[in-house]
Amino acid sequence: MEDVRVRESSWRKSSYSAAGNECVEVAILGDGAAVRDSKDPHGGFFAVPEAAWTTFLAAVK
Template sequence: MDEALWRKSSYSGQEGNECVEVAILGEGAAVRDSKDPGGGHFVVPDAAWTAFLTEVS
């Protein structure tokens, strides 16, 4: 994950207290808390990530 390009959600709070970052991977997407980037992440498979985006948009 050292080479992953992390992007902060445009829906994250302006005060920086509710920040989520996403890195698009070949097999899906990784999600982490931007306030604690070394605290871990989870990977979501392509189909689940697509379903999530469909539901929230």
């Protein structure tokens, strides 16, 4: 996945995280998702394909 496309995506964090910055943020992409540390939004991220993201969400629910 392109860094530019991921970095310019709309990022969100869980409503359970309150006002703190000690959580992860997720950007939903057309072909998967990207995850980054909310304390360092300009740092790195990791991206996963849609199938892996869907499997992850099913497991944590």
